[in-house]
Amino acid sequence: MKTEFWRDPALPYVESRRACDSRVCYQQHSHPTYSIGAVDAGGSIFSGAPGGPVPLAPGSVVLIPAHRSHACNPRPDQTWSYQMLHLDATWLEQLWQESTGFRPKTAEPVRVSHQPSLYAAYCELNTVLFSEASVLNKEAALIDFLLHHWPDQAQLLVPSPPPSPLLQKTLKRWIEGQLATVPLHELAQETGLSRYQLIRAFRRHTGLTPQRWQLNQRVNLARHALREGDGLADIAYRLGFADQSHFQRVFKLYTGVTPGQYRG
Numbered sequence: 001m002k003t004e005f006w007r008d009p010a011l012p013y014v015e016s017r018r019a020c021d022s023r024v025c026y027q028q029h030s031h032p033t034y035s036i037g038a039v040d041a042g043g044s045i046f047s048g049a050p051g052g053p054v055p056l057a058p059g060s061v062v063l064i065p066a067h068r069s070h071a072c073n074p075r076p077d078q079t080w081s082y083q084m085l086h087l088d089a090t091w092l093e094q095l096w097q098e099s100t101g102f103r104p105k106t107a108e109p110v111r112v113s114h115q116p117s118l119y120a121a122y123c124e125l126n127t128v129l130f131s132e133a134s135v136l137n138k139e140a141a142l143i144d145f146l147l148h149h150w151p152d153q154a155q156l157l158v159p160s161p162p163p164s165p166l167l168q169k170t171l172k173r174w175i176e177g178q179l180a181t182v183p184l185h186e187l188a189q190e191t192g193l194s195r196y197q198l199i200r201a202f203r204r205h206t207g208l209t210p211q212r213w214q215l216n217q218r219v220n221l222a223r224h225a226l227r228e229g230d231g232l233a234d235i236a237y238r239l240g241f242a243d244q245s246h247f248q249r250v251f252k253l254y255t256g257v258t259p260g261q262y263r264g
Contacts, residue, residue: 013087038084
């Protein structure tokens with residue numbers, strides 16, 4: 001398996017990844033970014049759609065709004081190759097608003113496209129991003145892709161309804177960076193739900209249990225810290241992992257690579 005990442009400090013709102021001949025399977029997870037993935041070879045199964053798993057084939061492109069729980073994994077006993085683009089959700093919304101007046105809905109759906117033209121444009125963009133082209137050329141290619149190749153005819157996977165106001169408050173507190181794991185009974189007290197009701201509400205609106213959702217959030221914070229150049233031991237301690245080894249195991253479960261591989 002070969003995995004490579006592209007980042008540029010001059011374009012902090014975008015990150016790209018390419019993986020070849022991968023057998024890595026991911027835990028159900030979410031990102032604070034808007035994510036666009038494409039299958040290059042092999043087959044995979046997308047989970048996270050309300051209607052059940054969706055099969056993907058070479059040329060499929062999936063567009064996943066921020067904080068939407070999902071996983072894309074290879075078919076049993078097979079490898080697959082894929083590309084994944086992560087975009088800062090606030091930057092993307094501002095780009096759409098200033099250019100088209102489009103404002104994403106709170107419950108923006110996951111979109112799946114099998115249009116050859118979209119896949120070709122996506123591959124062309126990633127080729128530019130991973131090349132020695134100038135920052136200005138890369139930025140122009142990114143904006144051109146996002147504004148001129150939006151899949152209007154893509155299949156819409158109906159989203160789940162938005163969380164209740166109390167659950168939104170709990171999620172917002174975590175999204176803003178709270179680090180300590182909150183016990184289930186404390187979360188239940190804060191939301192006014194029983195522990196059983198809270199688990200069901202989390203699964204319905206995030207796709208994860210409260211414990212897994214909080215762990216996923218810590219992994220996302222770790223990704224940011226790694227991009228900032230923080231040390232592995234410091235990140236593990238600050239985010240509440242038992243030790244550096246525990247941090248590395250959990251990080252790989254959710255991202256498919258070790259912290260060292262992600263940092264590059």
